[in-house]
Amino acid sequence: MGESLALADLSVSNLFSFLQHVVLITGGATGLGEMAAQAFVQNGARVIIASRKQSELEQTSERLNKTGPGTCEWIVADLKDKAGCEELARQVRAKTDSLTVLINNAGAAWAASYEDFPEIGWDKIYALNVKAVFYTTMLLHSLLVTNATPENPSRVINVASMDGISTADITVGPEGGLSPPGTGTFSYSPSKAACIHLTKIQASKLAAEHVNVVAVCPGVFPTRMTTFGFQEALGPLLSRQPSGRLGRGEDFAGVVLFLSSLGAAHITGDVLELDGGSERSGFSSGKRKGRSAQL
Numbered sequence: 001m002g003e004s005l006a007l008a009d010l011s012v013s014n015l016f017s018f019l020q021h022v023v024l025i026t027g028g029a030t031g032l033g034e035m036a037a038q039a040f041v042q043n044g045a046r047v048i049i050a051s052r053k054q055s056e057l058e059q060t061s062e063r064l065n066k067t068g069p070g071t072c073e074w075i076v077a078d079l080k081d082k083a084g085c086e087e088l089a090r091q092v093r094a095k096t097d098s099l100t101v102l103i104n105n106a107g108a109a110w111a112a113s114y115e116d117f118p119e120i121g122w123d124k125i126y127a128l129n130v131k132a133v134f135y136t137t138m139l140l141h142s143l144l145v146t147n148a149t150p151e152n153p154s155r156v157i158n159v160a161s162m163d164g165i166s167t168a169d170i171t172v173g174p175e176g177g178l179s180p181p182g183t184g185t186f187s188y189s190p191s192k193a194a195c196i197h198l199t200k201i202q203a204s205k206l207a208a209e210h211v212n213v214v215a216v217c218p219g220v221f222p223t224r225m226t227t228f229g230f231q232e233a234l235g236p237l238l239s240r241q242p243s244g245r246l247g248r249g250e251d252f253a254g255v256v257l258f259l260s261s262l263g264a265a266h267i268t269g270d271v272l273e274l275d276g277g278s279e280r281s282g283f284s285s286g287k288r289k290g291r292s293a294q295l
Helices: 002-007 031-042 054-065 082-095 120-139 141-145 188-209 224-232 234-239 249-260
Strands: 022-026 046-051 071-076 101-104 154-159 211-218 271-274
Touching: 022 031, 031 046, 031 054, 031 071, 031 101, 031 249, 046 054, 046 082, 054 071, 071 082, 082 120, 101 120, 120 141, 120 188, 141 154, 141 211, 154 188, 154 249, 188 211, 188 271, 211 249, 249 271
Parallel strands: 022 046, 022 101, 046 071, 101 154, 154 211, 211 271
Antiparallel strands: none
């Protein structure tokens, strides 16, 4: 043990170097995806971001390339169905013959009342939040295994949500939340629970091929999906946080970098809760009615 440890390089520069990474981030032009992209670019990785809107991709890529020393490229992709995932995979293969990190971040939510929740609010959300995670990973399998080794496996990071863990009523109360009072994201929560379970299945299947798969479950972070809450119900959202603050870019970026690093090479199948302890503590400064704060 002592001799083998003496030969190991446990320096931060070795354990947490990202210079050799080639990273694909779906939903990478905004929100959590953009946070992750910036982290990799600023630490020297080659990053490819994908989303539906070319204008946002161009703006984000231009901004990130100024942060260097890494680089940021983009691909227009709509992952609403298998054909969209196939097109993304085709374009990625045209750019690179290997991936070290895939972040399945593209997602959507749908809020409506319990009594009038539309069927499309189930179909669209499950297609993007679950089906696209499966197909994107499967279709990029050959790129993920190209340079993967037992010592330094490739990584798949599925962005789930604390909503996929909490089982409380998500109907927004009169105090407000991430959607208007009286509504709830009834399809979003089970879709993220499915994403978590899919992560564990993928981890089991791909471990022998040296591809680690983990899920990250953010709480409330500043993203497009949380804009309503930040503008209309910041007080109630903060009341659910024992730390007294919501998630920041540094919080998400740090976790993604760690999970992609040599220091996390022996972690797979895990589900990381990133909500400042809100769910575990059950914290609320006032009477809690429903679980409206987590996305």
